[in-house]
Amino acid sequence: MKLKFNRWTEEEFMKVREEVLKQWPTGAEVDLDEAVAYHKALPDHKNFAKKLIDAKEKGITLAQPRAGVALIDEHIELLNFLDEKGGADLLPSTIDSYTRQNKYEECERGIIESRRAGRSLLNGFPGVNHGIEGCRKVVESVNLPLQLRHGTPDARLLSEIMIASGFTSNEGGGVSYNIPYAKSVSLERTLLDWQYVDRLIGWYEEQGVSINREPFGPLTGTLVPPSMSNVVQILECLLAAEQGVKNITLGYGQCGNLVQDVAAIKSLREQAEEYCAELGYENMMITTVFHQWMGGFPEDEAKAFGVISNASVTAALSGATKVIVKTPHEALGIPTKEANAEGIKATKMVLNLLEGQNISDSEELNAEVDLIKKEVKAIMDKVAELGNGDLAVGTVKAIEQGVIDIPFAPSMYNAGKMLPARDNQGKIRYLEVGNVPFSQKIVDFNKSALEERAEFEEREVGFQLTVDDIFAVSKGKLIGRPE
Amino acid sequence: MEKNGKKVVIGVIGSDCHAVGNKIIDHVLAKQGFDVVNIGVLSPQEDFINAAVETNADAIIVSSLYGHGELDCQGMREKCQEAGLKDITLYVGGNIVVGKQTWEDVEKRFESMGFDRVYAPGTPIEITAKDLKKDLSIAE
Numbered sequence: 001m002k003l004k005f006n007r008w009t010e011e012e013f014m015k016v017r018e019e020v021l022k023q024w025p026t027g028a029e030v031d032l033d034e035a036v037a038y039h040k041a042l043p044d045h046k047n048f049a050k051k052l053i054d055a056k057e058k059g060i061t062l063a064q065p066r067a068g069v070a071l072i073d074e075h076i077e078l079l080n081f082l083d084e085k086g087g088a089d090l091l092p093s094t095i096d097s098y099t100r101q102n103k104y105e106e107c108e109r110g111i112i113e114s115r116r117a118g119r120s121l122l123n124g125f126p127g128v129n130h131g132i133e134g135c136r137k138v139v140e141s142v143n144l145p146l147q148l149r150h151g152t153p154d155a156r157l158l159s160e161i162m163i164a165s166g167f168t169s170n171e172g173g174g175v176s177y178n179i180p181y182a183k184s185v186s187l188e189r190t191l192l193d194w195q196y197v198d199r200l201i202g203w204y205e206e207q208g209v210s211i212n213r214e215p216f217g218p219l220t221g222t223l224v225p226p227s228m229s230n231v232v233q234i235l236e237c238l239l240a241a242e243q244g245v246k247n248i249t250l251g252y253g254q255c256g257n258l259v260q261d262v263a264a265i266k267s268l269r270e271q272a273e274e275y276c277a278e279l280g281y282e283n284m285m286i287t288t289v290f291h292q293w294m295g296g297f298p299e300d301e302a303k304a305f306g307v308i309s310n311a312s313v314t315a316a317l318s319g320a321t322k323v324i325v326k327t328p329h330e331a332l333g334i335p336t337k338e339a340n341a342e343g344i345k346a347t348k349m350v351l352n353l354l355e356g357q358n359i360s361d362s363e364e365l366n367a368e369v370d371l372i373k374k375e376v377k378a379i380m381d382k383v384a385e386l387g388n389g390d391l392a393v394g395t396v397k398a399i400e401q402g403v404i405d406i407p408f409a410p411s412m413y414n415a416g417k418m419l420p421a422r423d424n425q426g427k428i429r430y431l432e433v434g435n436v437p438f439s440q441k442i443v444d445f446n447k448s449a450l451e452e453r454a455e456f457e458e459r460e461v462g463f464q465l466t467v468d469d470i471f472a473v474s475k476g477k478l479i480g481r482p483e
Numbered sequence: 484m485e486k487n488g489k490k491v492v493i494g495v496i497g498s499d500c501h502a503v504g505n506k507i508i509d510h511v512l513a514k515q516g517f518d519v520v521n522i523g524v525l526s527p528q529e530d531f532i533n534a535a536v537e538t539n540a541d542a543i544i545v546s547s548l549y550g551h552g553e554l555d556c557q558g559m560r561e562k563c564q565e566a567g568l569k570d571i572t573l574y575v576g577g578n579i580v581v582g583k584q585t586w587e588d589v590e591k592r593f594e595s596m597g598f599d600r601v602y603a604p605g606t607p608i609e610i611t612a613k614d615l616k617k618d619l620s621i622a623e
Binding site: 182 | 502524
């Protein structure tokens with residue numbers, strides 16, 4: 001099938017679907033009509049899309065952890081612990097990394113060895129292997145809406161099984177679950193595979209079952225300039241809307257400068273709505289998610305709580321609809337359920353204290369919003385031009401040519417010519433633009449902001465700034481100043 | 484920069500796509516004079532071993548950030564021996580198990596799998612570089 005921006009026909013979808021469901025035996029359990037009836041029988045308080053609409057109307061920020069283990073009973077115990085002891089508003093099922101690579105045989109080995117060892121050897125919940133029966137046991141044993149969170153380039157079967165099981169939100173996208181999560185999967189492939197997932201969710205929407213979709217905002221989580229991640233979010237929003245998705249949460253990973261972070265969420269929300277209106281998508285429900293610091297964390301747990309609390313302040317003041325919570329074990333890998341609950345509690349305390357407050361407009365904030373929007377527009381215009389008006393084809397070409405360029409990405413299809421670094425206030429700027437199509441004025445502005453920092457630190461503008469910035473937060477500072 | 488004449492294979496094992504640390508390790512080891520063969524992320528054991536055989540490497544450094552290290556590293560030393568990489572220097576580091584566990588237990592578990600050195604989360608690559616120079620008899 002050739003990649004086009006257009007909505008898939010019923011025939012195209014059903015033809016591919018037949019093959020998808022054969023990829024693992026549990027695929028045969030999926031029956032769409034039965035799944036619609038199952039969803040309609042679920043109470044409203046278990047529907048992710050509805051809970052987000054409610055939060056947006058109330059102007060509050062919801063807290064959601066990441067969590068997932070290999071075995072069903074342990075997974076349920078973990079999720080209920082995060083609800084009852086942590087106070088989570090929304091629940092996840094984070095999927096293990098073998099499933100993300102479609103290696104279901106290795107998942108079986110992980111499940112068996114986890115049973116034998118009495119602890120999870122997988123870093124998440126292997127949803128495909130557990131099938132509808134196992135996933136529904138989870139849905140029926142918890143009291144909050146559930147989202148599947150992963151990092152899967154080809155999530156077609158996983159999405160079929162978990163949505164049919166009663167999960168009402170799905171994270172990912174053709175760019176955001178490829179460039180940061182794969183080494184050699186082509187963009188055409190992942191964009192098609194995510195059009196399938198979006199079409200599936202569009203189909204449920206047409207049957208009266210609203211499923212939330214969330215493109216993955218932070219990308220590599222490493223000094224991604226806000227305009228670059230916002231472009232990816234807006235494109236994935238439009239790609240999903242074209243397939244009939246209505247309830248979309250756009251993501252952004254904390255950069256660390258309060259003003260830049262608030263400006264990023266504000267411009268993301270506004271520009272996404274503008275582009276949706278421009279392309280004629282009606283009745284869209286756009287919400288936002290703020291990811292607490294995605295880079296390296298300090299090992300010291302008290303310091304980690306500092307990072308978590310700081311991020312919660314920004315999440316609240318930015319007006320994001322939800323925040324994805326980190327834990328005091330972040331520097332060490334997968335957290336215990338106790339540490340995970342503590343991260344949620346710290347976050348919720350800060351959110352509660354700031355409820356109803358926001359950051360008022362200032363010259364600095366307005367200038368940052370204006371800059372982000374101009375940078376986004378320059379890239380979006382070029383994407384449309386490269387695709388001759390087709391945004392799917394344009395996205396592939398834009399990544400191929402480095403017009404969209406994600407720093408520190410594992411994918412061989414990413415140019416990797418753009419380099420970011422922090423300016424003297426900690427805002428992330430473009431150190432090298434590579435082939436990102438900015439006007440000379442924007443290039444010069446980014447450069448002068450970095451020159452100001454380098455002069456302050458009495459050193460040259462260069463890659464060493466970037467390297468120092470990558471490790472700065474784990475060492476206790478936002479900006480990687482020379483020691 | 485001056486070359487020290489030793490070749491080291493680096494990469495991120497299994498279904499792990501954490502790329503940032505891998506790029507930094509490459510940058511620092513090259514700066515310290517090592518000839519770095521970087522096989523990148525999402526690399527099975529066979530890719531490490533094939534790269535080491537093909538380039539006649541002196542050491543292999545396995546990174547794992549996502550918790551499956553324990554499953555991914557099983558049998559690696561035996562496969563090295565079979566491939567003719569007799570007693571090649573073999574290190575592993577990162578967040579190599581799921582969850583916060585007693586470090587001494589984790590270290591023992593990986594040493595018994597045949598790893599010469601096992602690095603705890605957050606170890607700077609500069610420390611590994613120093614150990615590598617010692618183990619490969621390179622003068623500082």
